[in-house]
Amino acid sequence: MEVISKTNKLKAVLRKTRCAGLEIGFVPTMGALHEGHLALVQRARESAGVIVVSIFVNPVQFGPNEDYEKYPRNLSHDVELLTRLGVDYVFAPGVDEIYPAGFDTFVDVRELTEPLCGRTRPGHFRGVATVVAKLFSIIQPMYAFFGQKDAQQAIIIKKMTAELDFPVDVRICPIVREPDGLAMSSRNQYLSPEERAAAPVLYRSLQRAAAMILEGERDAATLRQEIEKELAREPLARPEYVEIVETQTLAPVEKIRGETLIALAASFGQTRLIDNLLVSTP
Numbered sequence: 001m002e003v004i005s006k007t008n009k010l011k012a013v014l015r016k017t018r019c020a021g022l023e024i025g026f027v028p029t030m031g032a033l034h035e036g037h038l039a040l041v042q043r044a045r046e047s048a049g050v051i052v053v054s055i056f057v058n059p060v061q062f063g064p065n066e067d068y069e070k071y072p073r074n075l076s077h078d079v080e081l082l083t084r085l086g087v088d089y090v091f092a093p094g095v096d097e098i099y100p101a102g103f104d105t106f107v108d109v110r111e112l113t114e115p116l117c118g119r120t121r122p123g124h125f126r127g128v129a130t131v132v133a134k135l136f137s138i139i140q141p142m143y144a145f146f147g148q149k150d151a152q153q154a155i156i157i158k159k160m161t162a163e164l165d166f167p168v169d170v171r172i173c174p175i176v177r178e179p180d181g182l183a184m185s186s187r188n189q190y191l192s193p194e195e196r197a198a199a200p201v202l203y204r205s206l207q208r209a210a211a212m213i214l215e216g217e218r219d220a221a222t223l224r225q226e227i228e229k230e231l232a233r234e235p236l237a238r239p240e241y242v243e244i245v246e247t248q249t250l251a252p253v254e255k256i257r258g259e260t261l262i263a264l265a266a267s268f269g270q271t272r273l274i275d276n277l278l279v280s281t282p
């Protein structure tokens with residue numbers, strides 16, 4: 001496995017890969033890798049001949065009061081994990097490599113970036129879409145793998161890819177969870193032991209909604225109330241939103257029908273966590 005930090009070097013290497021007829025699978029990450037990331041890499045290996053993983057803590061997707069500075073970084077450990085998984089290239093550029101002085105071009109997937117996390121994180125998805133567009137242009141993968149954990153991000157990336165005509169097959173992989181149901185996240189390591197013990201309430205509340213849907217409940221307001229009630233049982237959880245939305249537009253629904261996304265965000269101390277459930281009913 002080779003770790004590459006320069007864009008031109010990576011482009012040159014991958015040009016040869018493509019000329020040799022090999023298909024490139026790409027997994028973008030911000031590092032501090034966990035099983036959720038590694039599942040994406042495994043999926044990539046099943047589909048593509050050459051695997052590129054990027055590790056880049058993208059400053060443009062962090063708000064001024066967010067955790068850019070303290071975001072966990074552990075390149076050598078990440079490289080060790082990826083070597084074991086048989087990844088071919090790790091792209092770990094510096095900030096100047098991605099955003100040289102004077103950089104002033106952004107990708108804005110307007111309406112989809114407004115609801116849910118967009119309300120409290122203005123500019124976040126603009127930063128995500130911009131860096132993913134740049135990485136797609138640099139790497140030119142055949143396939144790119146994203147996690148359902150970041151449901152709104154996945155929907156935005158799919159729309160951006162279609163509308164900007166990137167010839168990339170975007171694949172969304174299921175959420176990988178801890179044994180107690182907490183969705184894996186690099187940010188889980190910020191949690192104190194008490195907060196960590198409290199955090200599975202997110203999954204529990206989603207499971208409660210899933211059980212009600214199985215029993216026939218279809219009313220979004222009722223389901224939302226039940227999720228909020230479950231969250232309120234945990235004093236350390238400060239819910240930010242619970243939304244039940246249509247998966248293409250992220251518009252709120254009144255009744256669950258077809259594919260529906262139940263998404264939520266809550267803070268535990270200083271740590272903001274998200275989770276979601278994709279439901280499919282006839």
Ligand code: AMP
Pocket residue numbers: 028029030031036037039040145146147148149150173174175176177183184185186
């Ligand atoms: P991040 O490093 O947090 O930017 O995440 C990189 C990619 O890994 C994104 O596509 C995430 O959605 C995905 N990801 C993060 N956590 C999980 C998880 N628990 N299960 C599945 N995918 C995940």
